[in-house]
């Protein structure tokens with residue numbers, strides 16, 4: 700397995716901003732899948748990376764970090780959950796609206812040499828895993844995904860995904876298996892050497908990390924952190940890792956699963 704999440708391209712270029720028009724918007728409860736015309740970003744993007752998006756309107760000083768849900772030809776797509784005021788406003792974007800988007804930013808999920816992949820997502824943490832699944836499938840890898848959600852409302856996000864082997868759990872049992880994503884993992888027959896890719900809330904990451912080590916597997920994690928600049932200048936997104944204090948926005952968001960302490 701290669702090192703931690705790989706960096707991608709020239710860091711100064713990552714912060715380049717594009718005016719992007721919304722070309723399609725699909726609403727799934729409190730979620731929206733936004734397709735943006737963004738040729739410069741789509742050309743350079745890789746799975747695991749994110750963009751910083753301006754929120755239209757008064758009073759939104761900071762851009763919001765959003766993972767790339769897909770990137771193809773001249774388009775990127777974002778899966779956005781209405782959490783607070785800013786993200787709620789983003790879910791109400793309509794076709795023809797224009798937003799400023801900086802990116803692609805951050806490290807990427809290493810995929811080279813991977814033949815079996817297990818993608819584990821929790822809540823909106825599932826968002827970067829569709830793009831990863833697409834790239835792994837193109838490379839001929841066998842991809843399995845397990846997603847966990849709190850309840851029916853949170854599980855509406857599943858409607859955005861097209862991963863073939865995807866199992867779902869909800870804590871209230873309203874969709875898929877009753878329980879957490881760990882219950883799904885326990886029921887899987889995982890091939891030796893499978894690479895695990897995880898993204899979700901901190902307690903889920905900690906549990907997936909323990910399970911992965913117990914199974915003798917290795918993998919990668921995409922971390923979330925509150926971000927201001929998104930480009931490595933403010934040090935507002937620093938986390939402790941086995942390599943010392945690192946910035947989620949620039950050394951991450953993708954790290955090796957064995958170097959983070961969730």
Ligand SMILES: Cc1cc2nc3c(=O)[nH]c(=O)nc-3n(C[C@H](O)[C@H](O)[C@H](O)COP(=O)(O)OP(=O)(O)OC[C@H]3O[C@@H](n4cnc5c(N)ncnc54)[C@H](O)[C@@H]3O)c2cc1C
Nearest residue numbers: 763764765766778779780782783784785786826923924925
């Ligand atoms: C690398 C990265 C990738 C992300 N990808 C996606 C994505 O693909 N889709 C998506 O919907 N969201 C994603 N997020 C989270 C998203 O950036 C936040 O939900 C959003 O910035 C919140 O803005 P707001 O104005 O709605 O929330 P605020 O009003 O500022 O806060 C609302 C609530 O959200 C919480 N919150 C705010 N920022 C974050 C954050 N960064 N992480 C966790 N909780 C937060 C606050 O604590 C509060 O409880 C990502 C975050 C990071 C760091």
Ligand code: FES
Nearest residue numbers: 929931933934948
């Ligand atoms: S958000 Fe500013 S350094 Fe990461």
